[in-house]
Amino acid sequence: MKLLTRYNRVNLITIITILSITGFAYYQSISWVLIRQSDKDLKDEEMEIVEYIGYNHHLPQTFESKYQQIIFTKVAPGSVKRQFVDTVYFKKWDINNPKREKYHREGEYDPGRGLITDVTVGNVYYKVLIIQSTAETEDLIRIIFSITVGVVLLLVIALIVTNRLILNKLWQPFYTIITELQNFTISDNKKISQLKTSIDEFRDMNRVVTDMTEKAKTDYKTLKSFTENASHELLTPIAVINSKLDSLIQTDNFNEVQSKLLNDLYSGVSRLNRLNQSLLLLVKIENGLLKDQQKIDLRELIEEMLMQFEEIFQAKELQVDTDMGDKQIIASTYLVEILLSNLITNAIRHNYEGGKISIRLSNEKLEIKNTGGPDALQSEKIFTRFHKSSGSEGSGLGLTISRQICENFNFSLTYHFDQPYHVFTVGFPGGPQAI
Amino acid sequence: MKILIVEDEPALRESIEEYFSEGGNICEIAPDYLTALSKVNLYRYDCILLDISLPGGNGIDILKNLKNNEHADGVLIISAKNSLDDRLEGLDLGADDYLTKPFHMSELKSRVMAIVRRKTFNGSNLLTFNEIKIDLMAKEVKVGRKQVKLTPKEYALLLYFIANKGKVVSKNAIAEHLWGDRIDIADNLNFIYSHIKNLRKKIVEAGSGDYIHGAYGMGYKFSG
Numbered sequence: 001m002k003l004l005t006r007y008n009r010v011n012l013i014t015i016i017t018i019l020s021i022t023g024f025a026y027y028q029s030i031s032w033v034l035i036r037q038s039d040k041d042l043k044d045e046e047m048e049i050v051e052y053i054g055y056n057h058h059l060p061q062t063f064e065s066k067y068q069q070i071i072f073t074k075v076a077p078g079s080v081k082r083q084f085v086d087t088v089y090f091k092k093w094d095i096n097n098p099k100r101e102k103y104h105r106e107g108e109y110d111p112g113r114g115l116i117t118d119v120t121v122g123n124v125y126y127k128v129l130i131i132q133s134t135a136e137t138e139d140l141i142r143i144i145f146s147i148t149v150g151v152v153l154l155l156v157i158a159l160i161v162t163n164r165l166i167l168n169k170l171w172q173p174f175y176t177i178i179t180e181l182q183n184f185t186i187s188d189n190k191k192i193s194q195l196k197t198s199i200d201e202f203r204d205m206n207r208v209v210t211d212m213t214e215k216a217k218t219d220y221k222t223l224k225s226f227t228e229n230a231s232h233e234l235l236t237p238i239a240v241i242n243s244k245l246d247s248l249i250q251t252d253n254f255n256e257v258q259s260k261l262l263n264d265l266y267s268g269v270s271r272l273n274r275l276n277q278s279l280l281l282l283v284k285i286e287n288g289l290l291k292d293q294q295k296i297d298l299r300e301l302i303e304e305m306l307m308q309f310e311e312i313f314q315a316k317e318l319q320v321d322t323d324m325g326d327k328q329i330i331a332s333t334y335l336v337e338i339l340l341s342n343l344i345t346n347a348i349r350h351n352y353e354g355g356k357i358s359i360r361l362s363n364e365k366l367e368i369k370n371t372g373g374p375d376a377l378q379s380e381k382i383f384t385r386f387h388k389s390s391g392s393e394g395s396g397l398g399l400t401i402s403r404q405i406c407e408n409f410n411f412s413l414t415y416h417f418d419q420p421y422h423v424f425t426v427g428f429p430g431g432p433q434a435i
Numbered sequence: 436m437k438i439l440i441v442e443d444e445p446a447l448r449e450s451i452e453e454y455f456s457e458g459g460n461i462c463e464i465a466p467d468y469l470t471a472l473s474k475v476n477l478y479r480y481d482c483i484l485l486d487i488s489l490p491g492g493n494g495i496d497i498l499k500n501l502k503n504n505e506h507a508d509g510v511l512i513i514s515a516k517n518s519l520d521d522r523l524e525g526l527d528l529g530a531d532d533y534l535t536k537p538f539h540m541s542e543l544k545s546r547v548m549a550i551v552r553r554k555t556f557n558g559s560n561l562l563t564f565n566e567i568k569i570d571l572m573a574k575e576v577k578v579g580r581k582q583v584k585l586t587p588k589e590y591a592l593l594l595y596f597i598a599n600k601g602k603v604v605s606k607n608a609i610a611e612h613l614w615g616d617r618i619d620i621a622d623n624l625n626f627i628y629s630h631i632k633n634l635r636k637k638i639v640e641a642g643s644g645d646y647i648h649g650a651y652g653m654g655y656k657f658s659g
Contacts, residue, residue, distance in 0.1 A: 232515060232516075235515040235536045235537060236444055236447070236515060236536065238536075238537040239444070239447055239515075239536040239537030239538065240444065240446040240447050240450070240537075241537075242537040242538070242539060243446070243447055243450035243451065243454075243537075243539075243540055244446065244450060245605070246450065246454065246539055246540035246541065246605065246608070247450050247453055247454060247540065249603045249605060249650070249653060249654060250454075250602055250603055253651070254651045254653075255651075256651070256652070258651070259651035259652045259653045260652070262651075262653050263606075263652065263653045266605055266606075266607045266653065267607070269537075270607050270611075273537055308614060308615075311588070311626055311629070311630065312626055314626075314629075315625065315626030315629065316626075
């Protein structure tokens with residue numbers, strides 16, 4: 001729900017509630033005042049009748065005014081209880097009132113207020129009914145109601161218009177900041193732009209967002225340069241260990257246990273070195289330091305690479321089949337070599353002896369399939385850093401680097417399992433439409 | 436062969452010195468920029484192993500100094516910086532090769548030997564080890580008069596062994612030399628074995644001595 005909608009809703013509910021309560025209170029108080037007024041009139045009339053009878057000892061002539069009717073009825077003595085009642089008032093129309101023609105009646109019923117009382121003339125007991133029309137009261141109330149409804153409607157319209165026109169404009173800086181934040185990438189150099197607004201809250205928000213993003217960028221840079229520096233600093237000790245190992249094996253004859261230890265040391269250092277190189281490479285790709293681009297004949301490059309791997313295919317008795325069309329890309333040879341080498345290495349490493357590798361190259365995609373484990377890999381997890389299948393001797397960075405390289409050149413890198421093949425696909429941008 | 440090792444890390448410097456100091460080679464060392472600069476201005480070397488980041492200066496400036504004075508010493512840059520730009524800058528300025536830390540001693544030795552060969556033989560390029568004769572230009576190997584047909588990898592392996600003769604060369608170093616360190620398939624180095632076996636078989640069958648020996652399961656040694 002938008003803030004504006006929410007705000008409007010609350011506002012409207014409040015206004016309607018308050019105005020209804022006000023209307024109700026008006027209605028109650030006004031009708032109370034008016035009823036009291038008409039009750040007073042009725043009492044006056046009663047008094048007048050009583051006085052008249054007191055002097056004249058007979059009933060007054062029943063007359064009819066515009067707003068009062070008095071009716072005397074003979075009743076059994078003591079049967080009348082004095083009380084005020086809500087009743088109807090029969091209003092007679094004038095002789096020339098057009099309504100007489102229209103409705104073929106002499107008048108109409110209006111709401112009325114009545115007083116039932118009693119008088120005794122001589123020894124005759126009468127019930128007196130004095131009725132007064134309250135049509136004016138009802139009219140008044142109707143007017144008050146209409147005014148209330150009118151005010152509510154007016155307010156609602158005013159609110160909607162104000163909100164549409166002014167609030168939308170007022171909130172514009174807010175939406176601008178949201179858009180800026182959405183487009184924010186920690187690794188590029190674009191800054192959050194300064195907003196031109198006179199509203200303090202938005203100025204504050206803009207300032208805080210700017211500071212925060214700047215800080216995030218600085219932290220990110222620090223982290224990156226830390227990784228880079230750490231990896232650089234590691235190179236020398238690794239070089240020392242490596243060289244000392246090389247010197248150590250020259251020294252004398254070793255027995256089997258010692259050679260086994262030395263072998264393990266060698267492979268440990270070699271893995272440490274590769275891991276370190278991978279980290280450095282990742283930082284370099286992320287920093288965009290490897291921007292050189294050439295035209296690459298992908299098919300040629302893959303064929304060269306497969307030749308390099310030939311001995312390893314043979315050693316593992318892997319069956320490699322290729323189906324490659326011509327494909328040229330513009331990219332960094334260095335990075336594309338790493339990408340291909342990573343993918344092919346994976347296809348070998350996670351294969352079993354006598355397994356199969358199949359490479360397909362078309363204008364749209366490069367597909368590297370290999371047999372291997374019987375179950376599909378978790379396709380999103382495998383691209384995260386240091387995700388390794390159990391027993392893998394790799395650095396756990398190979399696929400991260402591969403994906404990073406692909407992103408660098410707007411290629412896609414995806415995985416799917418097509419029993420019994422694990423398939424890695426590099427999708428080239430544009431596909432067939434591009435050419 | 437006279438070599439200058441310009442390297443500020445003592446442990447690494449000592450290893451290199453030790454590895455190169457046999458068989459009549461002379462090694463001199465320079466732990467910092469100024470020592471290195473004065474040495475290259477005073478003496479001539481067959482090969483200078485040059486670290487880029489040095490206390491007191493930059494190795495690149497030493498390289499520039501050498502080239503400005505038209506000294507023809509071979510220069511092999513050894514650097515921790517594996518950036519393409521550095522590599523290209525070094526080679527553009529006239530360095531003969533570029534090796535990134537960390538490296539195997541045997542790799543360093545084979546690179547140095549290649550530089551020295553290029554400098555000394557001046558194109559005549561014939562490498563001899565007892566009855567084995569290698570024409571470096573034509574990439575042909577003969578045992579006595581008999582030509583031996585080697586695959587490119589076997590050829591590279593033979594050169595590598597000869598450059599490191601008398602030394603134990605680890606399987607890791609061999610794998611990295613033949614396949615490059617980017618191909619990190621070295622989980623299981625046994626596939627090297629068949630290459631060595633083939634090379635050994637070919638040269639022995641051509642009448643050469645059996646010079647390649649296994650060294651306690653972790654490497655090989657080429658010795659006469």
